[in-house]
Amino acid sequence: MAVVGSCGLPRSGPNKREIFAGSVLKKGDAFVLTVNDRVTRQTAVVPALGFSKAFKNAGTVGSDTIRAGDTLGLTIWENVSDPLLGAAGTPATVLEEVQVDGSGFIFIPYAGRVRAAGNSPEALRRIITQKLDKQTPDPQVLVTRLAGDGATVSVVGSISAQGVYPIERPTRTLSAMLARAGGVSIEPEIAQITILRGKQRGKIWFQDLYEHPELDIALRNKDRILVEKDTRSFTALGATGTQNRVHFETQTLSAIEAIAQVGGLSTSAADPTGVFVFRNEPAEIANAVLNRKDLKGPQRMIYVLNLTEPNGMFQARDFVIRDGDTVYVTEAPFVQWSKTMSAVMGTLTSAGSISALAE
Known part of the structure; x- marks a missing residue:
């Protein structure tokens, strides 16, 4: 038996004794702590996402304000039989898709260059009417702002219809623009929304957008909206259903949920006390956590959960798993004993077979 044990039987990782040997109390470099209510409270840190005051306090963009790059539609009626702009006998002249240039001006025949940027369609209508009134009696002007490229946002990532969209009256807020782009194409619970505005950046959970109305911010020209899946993950090793790097499926993840996410403990190998x-x-x-003030820089910590204790399942339910954690479940002592016995019996069986062949 001793000979077989010394050969190093296969196993999924270190046992409890070997892990505890790495404690600072035994000249190791890791702090080993049993999880209790105090430890759970001190380590319950969840990524804080949200928008700054600069994002929240920005007023809604007036969708009727004309900007450089916008496209306008103009219709002009003249009260004469021989109009300046249209053909004889035609009561109205339609100027389709008049582009506002980079300086904010448009050109109207007989009215010349007219500043459009900064005006509403109604204000621009009055300006054009005044200019044309000198050329033709009692002109009537209609100005409409079409969906141009003056005030736009880009929506990319895990969205149903990526693209560049104009800021219009129905789509002046974040939630409305996401709806305009077809909505998110991933699980809402793990979707994150990032807004890039110049040098500013803000990120929120998609679900928080509807649970907290103040996060439904007003959009600005050239905003970039990125929809992406939560990238946090943990690694599961040892006597679990699956040994793998696993992405979070919820905003918060407890130890018991992490174990369940990988198929639970292995019923034939796991030690629930480890x-x-x-x-x-x-x-x-x-x-x-350690009630100290002298530690500097990141510290190696090993948190121990014993699921067999009276409140062990509650502790595991309340202990928060964080990005980059490694969840490891040790094998039960019986497993190594069973492996040893199997190796011994296998050796004896092989020896008996060889003896039988020799005879």
Whole structure:
């Protein structure tokens, strides 16, 4: 038996004794802590997402304000039989898709260059009417702002219809623009929305957009909207249903949910008293957990969960898993004993077979 044990039987990772040997109390470099209510409270850190005041306080863009790059539609009626702009006998002249140039001006025959940017369609109508009134009696002018490229936002990422969209009256806010682009194409619970505005950046959870109305911010020209899936993940190793790098499926993830996400504990191999969470903890949290003030830089922490304790399942339910964590479940002592016995019995069987062949 000793000979077989010394050969190094295969296993999924270190046992509890070997992990505890890495503690700072035993000249290792990791702090090993049993999870309790205090540890759970101190380590319950969830990424804070939200918009700054600059985003929240921005007023809604007036959709009727004309900007450089916009496209306008003009219809001009003249009260004469021989109009300046149209053919004889034609009561109205239609000027389709008049582009506002980079300086904010448009050109109207007999009215010349007219400043359009900064005016509403109604204000521009009055300006054009005044200019044409000198050339033709009692002209009537209609100005409409078409969907041009003056005030636009780009929507990219996990969205049904990526593209560049104009800011119009129905799409002046973030939620309305996302709806205009067909909505998110990933699970809403793990969707994140990032707004890039010049040098400013803001990120929120998609669900928070509807749970907190103040996050439904007004959009600005040249805003970039990025929809992406939550990239946080943890690694599951040891006696679990699956050993893999696993992405978060919810905004917050507890230890018990992480174990369930990988298929639970292996019923034939897992030791429920040995569930470990390995983490590089920021110094601020490490000092709070250890009740110290002298630690500097990230600290190696090993959190221990014993699911067999009276409140063990509750502790695992409340302990928050964070991005980059490693969740490791040790094998039950019986598993190694079983492997040893199998190796011994296999050796004896092989020896008996060889003896039988020799005879």
